[in-house]
Amino acid sequence: SIPLSFFAGIGGASKEGILIKGSNYMETLSQAKYVVFDKTGTLTQGVFEVSGVHHNEMENAKLLEYAALAESASSHPISKSLQKAYGGQIDLSRVGDVEEIAGYGIKAQVDGRTIAIGNSKLMKELGIEYYDCHSVGTIVHIAVDGEYAGHIVISDIVKPHSKAAVAELKRAGVEKTVMLTGDAKRVAEQVAGSLGIDEVYSELLPADKVAKVEELLSAKQEKAKLAFVGDGINDAPVLTRADIGIAMGAMGSDAAIEAADVVLMDDDPMQIPKAVKISRKCIRIVY
Numbered sequence: 001s002i003p004l005s006f007f008a009g010i011g012g013a014s015k016e017g018i019l020i021k022g023s024n025y026m027e028t029l030s031q032a033k034y035v036v037f038d039k040t041g042t043l044t045q046g047v048f049e050v051s052g053v054h055h056n057e058m059e060n061a062k063l064l065e066y067a068a069l070a071e072s073a074s075s076h077p078i079s080k081s082l083q084k085a086y087g088g089q090i091d092l093s094r095v096g097d098v099e100e101i102a103g104y105g106i107k108a109q110v111d112g113r114t115i116a117i118g119n120s121k122l123m124k125e126l127g128i129e130y131y132d133c134h135s136v137g138t139i140v141h142i143a144v145d146g147e148y149a150g151h152i153v154i155s156d157i158v159k160p161h162s163k164a165a166v167a168e169l170k171r172a173g174v175e176k177t178v179m180l181t182g183d184a185k186r187v188a189e190q191v192a193g194s195l196g197i198d199e200v201y202s203e204l205l206p207a208d209k210v211a212k213v214e215e216l217l218s219a220k221q222e223k224a225k226l227a228f229v230g231d232g233i234n235d236a237p238v239l240t241r242a243d244i245g246i247a248m249g250a251m252g253s254d255a256a257i258e259a260a261d262v263v264l265m266d267d268d269p270m271q272i273p274k275a276v277k278i279s280r281k282c283i284r285i286v287y
């Protein structure tokens with residue numbers, strides 16, 4: 001019977017680490033023609049290497065320490081890479097109020113000083129003059145008590161299977177691949193270009209990502225479905241808005257797992273074409 005085949009399909013998918021939350025999502029996934037990706041943590045590893053620390057007057061070690069402390073409460077991939085580069089134990093008693101601003105960065109009290117850490121948008125927002133930096137990589141600017149203190153460059157490493165996953169989706173009949181990111185244009189275009197992604201939009205805030213998805217939804221035909229794939233950090237609103245929301249890496253944020261229709265246990269991007277192919281096979285058996 002129809003429900004039994006769906007159950008078998010959902011069960012089979014779950015054995016592959018692909019959790020599909022219902023038979024309606026199985027059907028929508030099988031019709032995916034647009035696949036929209038988040039960059040950081042989805043197509044890139046999300047655990048970057050710190051490739052440079054450039055201070056103003058403070059020592060490099062001190063700058064990195066402030067960065068790691070200010071970011072200690074965040075689960076953002078940038079935070080994880082800063083913790084790793086710092087390497088030391090974090091004394092949480094040194095950290096006071098923390099405010100994480102999605103798409104911008106963090107404001108935190110450390111040793112009673114106000115640390116602002118994030119992108120150029122955050123510096124502009126706070127009226128802090130920063131140095132424009134031409135290094136290749138994601139630039140994290142740091143200000144202490146309203147004074148620019150320097151920046152840290154982290155190289156955003158593409159996952160080994162991202163390119164193959166994009167190619168495999170194309171082979172499976174996906175018409176358009178798109179990358180949305182809050183990161184800078186230069187990094188975004190370099191990553192998208194190297195992966196063979198059709199369209200790229202950068203420097204987006206979470207709300208801009210929703211608006212972009214809505215724009216793509218209204219431009220396409222009803223039958224062609226749009227899937228959004230994200231690692232979850234800041235992505236719950238887009239996961240909800242897409243025809244089908246796919247959250248990668250079940251260790252990601254609870255909000256994303258809640259908002260998603262499909263959860264991939266693994267963070268290997270090859271799981272995305274695999275999920276699409278499993279859903280198509282299941283639908284062929286059902287109908």
Ligand code: ADP
Pocket residue numbers: 038039040041071074076078079101102103104105106117118119120138139140180181182183184206233234
């Ligand atoms: P993406 O869209 O690539 O997944 P996000 O929306 O999570 O990226 O973040 C967009 C940008 O905002 C980052 O590239 C970074 O510049 C800044 N940012 C966000 N969160 C943090 C943070 N915790 N620390 C520093 N910068 C951050």
Ligand code: MG
Pocket residue numbers: 038039040041230231232233234235
């Ligand atoms: Mg992200």
